[in-house]
Amino acid sequence: MGLFILRRLGVMILTALCLTFIVFFLTNLEPNLEKLAKTEASVRMTDDQVVTWRENRGFNQSIFIRYGEWLGVLPGYVIEGTDGVVRARCAPRGEDVATAPTYCGVMQGQWGFSSVFKDDVLNVVSNRLSLTGWLMLSVMLVMVPASLIIGILAGMKEGSKTDRTLSTFSILTTATPEYVSGVIFISVFTTTAVGLKWFNGSARSAMDDITFVNFTLPVMTIALYGIGYIARMTRASMTEVMTAQYIRTARLKGVSFRNIVIRHALRNALIAPFTVIMLQFPWLLNGVVIVETLFQYKGFGSALVEAAVGNDIDLLLGISVVSVVIVLTTQLISDIGYVFLNPRIRIS
Numbered sequence: 001m002g003l004f005i006l007r008r009l010g011v012m013i014l015t016a017l018c019l020t021f022i023v024f025f026l027t028n029l030e031p032n033l034e035k036l037a038k039t040e041a042s043v044r045m046t047d048d049q050v051v052t053w054r055e056n057r058g059f060n061q062s063i064f065i066r067y068g069e070w071l072g073v074l075p076g077y078v079i080e081g082t083d084g085v086v087r088a089r090c091a092p093r094g095e096d097v098a099t100a101p102t103y104c105g106v107m108q109g110q111w112g113f114s115s116v117f118k119d120d121v122l123n124v125v126s127n128r129l130s131l132t133g134w135l136m137l138s139v140m141l142v143m144v145p146a147s148l149i150i151g152i153l154a155g156m157k158e159g160s161k162t163d164r165t166l167s168t169f170s171i172l173t174t175a176t177p178e179y180v181s182g183v184i185f186i187s188v189f190t191t192t193a194v195g196l197k198w199f200n201g202s203a204r205s206a207m208d209d210i211t212f213v214n215f216t217l218p219v220m221t222i223a224l225y226g227i228g229y230i231a232r233m234t235r236a237s238m239t240e241v242m243t244a245q246y247i248r249t250a251r252l253k254g255v256s257f258r259n260i261v262i263r264h265a266l267r268n269a270l271i272a273p274f275t276v277i278m279l280q281f282p283w284l285l286n287g288v289v290i291v292e293t294l295f296q297y298k299g300f301g302s303a304l305v306e307a308a309v310g311n312d313i314d315l316l317l318g319i320s321v322v323s324v325v326i327v328l329t330t331q332l333i334s335d336i337g338y339v340f341l342n343p344r345i346r347i348s
Contacts, residue, residue, distance in 0.1 A: 004339070008336075009332070012328045012331075012332060016325070016328060019320070019324045020317070020321060020324060021067055023316070023317060023320040024063075024066075024070060024317060025063060027316050027317060028059075028063065028313070032311060032313065033054060033059055034050050035311045036313060037049075037050045039310075039311060040053075041053055052082055055079075055081070056079060056081035056082065056083070056085075056087060057087060058079055058087075061077065069089055069105060070105050070106065071105045071106050071107060072103050072104065072105020072110070073105070073107065074103075075103055076089030076090040076100075076101075076102065076103065076104050076105075077089045088100045090103070090110075092112075106321060109122065111125070111314065111321075112314025112315075112317070112318065113314060114307070114312055114315045115311075115312050115314070115315075116307060116310040117303075117306075117312075121314050121317075121318040122318065124303060124318070125303070125315075128299050128300045128302070128303040129299075129300050131297070131298065131299040132288050132300035132301065135219065135288060135292075135297065135299060136281070136284050136288070138210075138219045139219050139222045139223045139284060140280070142219055142223045143223040143227050143280070144230070144277055146227050147226065147228075147229075147230035147231040147234060147273075148231075148234055148273065150166050150169070150170065150231040151233065151234025151237075151238060151273065152234060152238055152261075152266065153166060154166040154231070154235040154238070155234065155236070155237070155239040155242065155269070156238065156242065158242070163235075167235065169228070170227070170228040170229075170231040171228065171232070173224050173225060173227055173228030174225060174229050174232065175228075177225065178225060178287050178290045178291050178294075179290050181220075181221050181225070182217070182218075182221040182290070182295070185217045185220065185221055186201045189201075189217065198212075198213065198216075199213060199216055199217050200217070201295070202214070203215060203218045203292075203295040204296045204297065206218075206297060207297065207299075218291050218292075218294075218297060221291050222284065222287045222291050225287070226280055226283070226284075230273060230277060230280070233273050234269065234270075234272075234273045237269045237270070237271070237272040237273060238265065238269040240269075241265045241269040242265055244268075246264065247264060247265060271341045274334070274338065274341060275334050275337075278330050279330065279331070281326060282326070282327040282330065285300070285301070285323055285326065285327070287301075288301035289301035289302075289304055300319070303315065303319065304316075304319050
C-alpha cells in the first residue's frame, strides 16, 4: 500500500508540474504581457516602450527560466534597467534589492501580488477559497445523501414505477446546467412576496453570515446537477449488484429483502459511487464559477472571473495551483478509498 501511495504521489507531482507549466505558458503569451505592461505603466505606451518595460522586469528571459523563478527553484532575476534602476524579482514593490531574498516563488510562499485586488495573491486565494469551501461543503451535505437515496431506491427494483420515476428525474437534473437552473430558481423563488421571504436571489450577504435565506438557492443550483449524475451511477451499480449470484442465493435461503439490501447489496453497490463522489470536487470548482457569478457570491470562482477579466497573471497562476492541488488530492483519496473498499484490488 505504501508503494502504491508513493507511486501516486510521484504521478501527482509530475502532473502538477505539467499542468502549472501549461497555465504559466498561456498566461505569459505576448498579448497578455503587452496588456500587463500597459496596465501597470500606461495605456499609451508605444511598442518600443513595452519591449523596454518587459526587458527591465525579466519577461524576455526563457519561459523555462521564468517558470523556475515562479516556482522558487531558480534564483530571481536582478536586472539593471535602461533607466539605471536596479530591479529584482524578489523586491517587486520598491524594497531594498540588497536585502531581498534570492529565491521567491511558490515554494517559498510568495505567490505574487494581485493587480486587481491590490493584495498578496496568497491572501486573496486563501480568503476566497474559504468562502467557496463553505459553499462546497453545503452542496456535498445536500447532494451526497439525496443522490444515494435516489439511486438505491431506483436500483432496488429495476424496471418498477419507482425506478422509472426516479431515473427520469435524474436524467432531467443532469441535463439542466447550472446557469439554467440558477436562472429558473431566481425567477421562480424571488419574484413573489412568499419567495422573497424564504429565499434571496443574491448570496452576497452569505459572505458575512450564512443563513437559509441567502444560501439555499446557490446550494440547490449546484447540487441539482450532481444529484442526478451520482444517482444514475448509484442506480446502475445497485442494479448490477442485485442481479449477482450471492444475492440470488440469499433470496433462495429466505433472507428478507431488507436484510439483503442493507447487509449484502448496499456495501458492494457503494464502491463505484464513492469514486464518482470524490470526483465531484473538481466539477464543483467549475460549477462555482458560474453560480458565484450568478448569485454575486465573492468566492473562489468569482475571483477567477475577475482575475481573467483584469489580466491578473499572478492571481490566475495562484488559482491554477490551488485547483490542480485540489483535483489531484481528491483523485488520490479516491484511488486509496477504492482500494480499501474493493477487496479484489487490495488482494491483487
